[in-house]
Amino acid sequence: MPLQRRLPKRGFRSPLKKDVAIIHVRDLNRFPKETVVDPDLLLQSGLVRRKGYRVKLLSDGELEHPLIVRVHQASEAAIEKVKAASGTVEVIGS
Secondary structure, eight states, X not given: XXXXXXXXXXXXXXXXOOOEEXXXXXXXXXXXXXXXXXXXXXXXXXXXXXXXXXXXXXXXSOOOSOOEEEESEEOHHHHHHHHHTTOEEEEOOO
């Protein structure tokens, strides 16, 4: 039997997959009031593992003070929670 048939198959990795880092609203409380939170700041703080990950904001938790949040994607509920704390959410491209 040929070697390629004897070796087990080991899954599939899509070349079109986009890596997304999930950030919750509660994770933003570590930043001071009126801070501009962008992917670079999230990378420096350790919330995003690698540069180049797209950042998605989800609505788990509450925000205690206003922030300016710049992310690639955000859920409607997360946008409402940031606005309720007098902050803003900007959706940025790539």
